[in-house]
Amino acid sequence: MSAYVHLLGTGASISDPHRTTTMLAFSDDAHPRSSLLVDCGGDALQRWQSVGGRLRDIAGLILTHRHPDHISGLPLLMEKLWLSEHEGDLPVCGYAETLDQATRCMEAFAPVTAEWEGMPELIAYEVEQQPGATVWTDAPWHITSAPVSHGDTPTFGLRAAHESGAVVAYSCDTAPCDAVVDLAEGGDLLIHEANGAGPGHSSMVEAADVARAAGVARLVLVHLPPGPKQEPLAAACDVFPETTLGVEGESYVVA
Ligand SMILES: [Zn+2]
Numbered sequence: 001m002s003a004y005v006h007l008l009g010t011g012a013s014i015s016d017p018h019r020t021t022t023m024l025a026f027s028d029d030a031h032p033r034s035s036l037l038v039d040c041g042g043d044a045l046q047r048w049q050s051v052g053g054r055l056r057d058i059a060g061l062i063l064t065h066r067h068p069d070h071i072s073g074l075p076l077l078m079e080k081l082w083l084s085e086h087e088g089d090l091p092v093c094g095y096a097e098t099l100d101q102a103t104r105c106m107e108a109f110a111p112v113t114a115e116w117e118g119m120p121e122l123i124a125y126e127v128e129q130q131p132g133a134t135v136w137t138d139a140p141w142h143i144t145s146a147p148v149s150h151g152d153t154p155t156f157g158l159r160a161a162h163e164s165g166a167v168v169a170y171s172c173d174t175a176p177c178d179a180v181v182d183l184a185e186g187g188d189l190l191i192h193e194a195n196g197a198g199p200g201h202s203s204m205v206e207a208a209d210v211a212r213a214a215g216v217a218r219l220v221l222v223h224l225p226p227g228p229k230q231e232p233l234a235a236a237c238d239v240f241p242e243t244t245l246g247v248e249g250e251s252y253v254v255a
Contacts, residue, residue: 002028002029002253002254002255003026003027003028003140003162003254004026004028004253004254005024005026005160005168005189005191005251005252006024006025006027006051006053007220007246007248007249007250007251007252008024008025008037008048008050009021009023009047009248010222010245010248011225011248012069012195012223012224013068016224016226019224019248020041020042020043020047020248021039021041021069021070022041022069022223023038023041023044023047024037024038025037025038025051025053026160026168026254028140031139031140032057033056033057034138034139034140035053035059036059036060036061036141036143037060037062038061038158039062039063039064039070040061040063040071040073040077041070041072041073045081050249051249055081056084056086058086060091060138061074061092061093062092062093062094062143063092063098063099063102064098065153065172066098066100066154071101071102074106075106075108075113078106078119079113081120082120086120089120089121091123092124092125093125093136094126095126095127099124102122103124106122129154129156130147131179132145132146133145133146133156135156139163140163140164141161142161142163143159143161144183145157145158145159146159146180146183148174148179148180149174149175149179149200150173150201151199151200153173153200157180157183158172159183162254163255164254164255166188166254166255167187168190168191168252168254169183169187169189169214169216170191171183171192171193171202171210173200173201173223174193174200174202175202176202176210180210181213182214184210184216186214188217189216189217189218189219189252189254190210191222191246192210192211192219192220192221193207194232195225196225204221204232204233204243205232205235205236207221208237208239209239211240211242217242218242218244219236219240219242220243220244220245221243221244221245221246224245224246233245
């Protein structure tokens with residue numbers, strides 16, 4: 001029995017032909033129906049099935065912020081849950097602005113979905129915009145969050161602690177910031193964006209700086225734009241040797 005974090009997608013809004021938008025999932029073989037999705041800017045459930053996930057095991061959805069490349073697959077996700085063996089409504093955790101956006105996404109299809117009997121509903125759980133705010137507490141995951149630095153868009157990074165004590169952190173979209181250092185402190189794995197240096201985003205080297213400051217065991221880079229990657233990756237490895245590029249569909253054993 002093992003717990004995993006899965007890289008369902010590793011790209012930026014536009015990326016290489018083999019990378020979709022960045023989406024994650026957490027799962028644990030010993031806890032059926034406890035799997036969590038993080039963001040759905042693409043066909044999250046197709047990607048979830050590609051790593052061996054079952055639709056009925058989805059316990060909830062965490063939305064980090066309201067940008068289209070992190071949220072726009074929501075109506076499709078809900079349609080798939082409705083058509084599958086999934087039971088019950090879907091808890092969705094996010095900041096108030098993100099939940100409002102999610103609701104509007106679903107309302108756009110209301111003239112269609114109103115006639116779909118048994119369509120699951122979103123059960124919104126608002127996350128407080130402060131460091132240490134709780135996102136999810138059902139075993140085996142205890143997930144907390146903190147606001148990160150993504151321009152004017154309210155956005156959180158995550159610290160997912162497995163009941164074994166293992167810790168995975170996720171920066172989400174952000175410029176390098178102390179909040180991610182704190183979220184990842186002493187963790188086993190930091191998944192950090194590397195969209196490129198600039199407002200609201202980070203370069204590979206900047207992500208490596210954060211990983212080194214946090215003292216994590218390993219850094220995996222996601223939200224990757226198109227273009228050459230080996231040279232910036234080598235520069236990042238000079239800062240933090242345990243750095244790798246995220247690979248589409250890769251699963252990491254957490255515990
Ligand atoms: Zn964004």
